[in-house]
Amino acid sequence: MLKIGLLLLILPILVLMGVYFMELSDVRECLLVQEGHWDYRSGVCRETAQPFVPWIDRHPWLVNGGMLTSVAGVVLCMVGLYVKRR
Numbered sequence: 103m104l105k106i107g108l109l110l111l112i113l114p115i116l117v118l119m120g121v122y123f124m125e126l127s128d129v130r131e132c133l134l135v136q137e138g139h140w141d142y143r144s145g146v147c148r149e150t151a152q153p154f155v156p157w158i159d160r161h162p163w164l165v166n167g168g169m170l171t172s173v174a175g176v177v178l179c180m181v182g183l184y185v186k187r188r
Contacts, residue, residue, distance in 0.1 A: 107178030
């Protein structure tokens with residue numbers, strides 16, 4: 103149970119960071135290489151300035167689901183450390 107808990111604790115963090123940094127790479131390419139403005143809603147580079155939209159507004163299920171999965175992992179880790187091995 104401890105191994106499953108650790109997996110549920112760490113895996114969502116790695117997935118969230120991976121998705122976030124993939125998008126950040128696209129944003130930086132738009133700003134630095136193409137010299138445009140990133141449209142956060144549609145995920146494309148545009149010529150005109152676009153409003154900033156927070157990541158949690160664009161991907162609420164991914165963020166909240168990852169946090170809930172991490173909390174479940176913490177609970178499983180606590181149970182795994184509390185229960186005696188047979």
